[in-house]
Amino acid sequence: MSTGIAAVVGDDGVARCPWGTGDPVNLAYHDTEWGLRVSGEAAHLERLTLEAFQSGLSWLTILNKRDNFRAAFAGFDADTVAAFDAGDVERLMADAGIVRNRRKVDAAIANARATVALRDGGGLEAFIWSFRPEPSPAPRTTADVPTTSPESLALSKALKKIGFAHVGPATMYALMEAIGLVDDHLAGCHRRGCAS
Template structure:
């Protein structure tokens, strides 16, 4: 099924949306609790174009790999505190002692490979400033059209653009940035709009008017 923007789809609400107590329709993951509802309503899919913001999302998507986003989101404040508000200049200078400190922090996800990836990604972020910066690089892979999913099955896990973005990030030293993680990043920062047809959030980013 062609699910790109502009394709023919039923003028109806996706059957995969759940009507919440406030009368708004959300996908199952966003209807699970108030924390996820607020994140879905105010953050997910809204444009992020600054270096720190993209770097933070890149790191959090990496920590989410193999786990639930709800878990990562519930620990986001702790992550921000532990990782110096995701200031790439500060994280790039983390040493072995910092890694051990993070591994002993029960408030975050204590995975050595992911922690080391956050540090590697900070160093890569600094090096990318010479070629326009992390945000510019990531957004250069914005597709010409966005999916228009009517069901959850219509939402791709990865795309040609996310595969290319993954390769570009890895080439520059980034870790934990496979095509699936890259696509999740693209969704989170508004590069694509995968809100289901009928969601009150679809088209709200202003990127895909």
């Protein structure tokens, strides 16, 4: 039997996924962005990069640093980040406005390079969306929301095969939720059904 938490009605009378209540930054992200499709290479590279940096941290930490990440990584322009050199890595490792983790910084640069190389095969956006699963029933509680799926495992393996790093199955599942490949807004949440 499920022991998770169902959608929560906030002080504003609106039902949301439990993580989207409380902190105003989480609430705004939940209500205006999470689960909505993004468009373009830079938007997909940004989400992939931020999900990789989030690994082991709270998502709120990443959201609070997102503007700094955008500045540090040139708006997630793949060509610019792909050209980063050792000096850029040192600059990033000295930037207190982002998460300073050498493996994640190196992965972000490797992923930008892999994104550029992927353009000949249709591009990052089309590649990620080719792993979109069939829609599933609305999860009733947080206990019904998986952390991985067969599709996220397949996406992870496929990305690693073409040079991406720090793209494990759980990280890729979080990416799939964030950009609307799967709709994990809970039953009763006012955003359920927003994924395209």
